[in-house]
Amino acid sequence: MFDWVFAFLHLGVLLAVLGFAVYSLIRGNVLRFALIVVLLGAYYYFVLHPAVLKEIGRRRKAKRS
Numbered sequence: 001m002f003d004w005v006f007a008f009l010h011l012g013v014l015l016a017v018l019g020f021a022v023y024s025l026i027r028g029n030v031l032r033f034a035l036i037v038v039l040l041g042a043y044y045y046f047v048l049h050p051a052v053l054k055e056i057g058r059r060r061k062a063k064r065s
Helices: 002-026 030-064
Strands: none
Touching: 002 030
């Protein structure tokens, strides 16, 4: 149960940060928007992407069995 709560809270925070980036772009602060998007991309690539790949592999293995 805690895993689901943590995952949805994490997703909510990431979406809020992305929303803030879009808000900054609308307000004309392109540099802040670009910095936030680059940092979110780096965060996904280095922190979340390995776990996503592992989960995809786990599901494929479970589907074959």
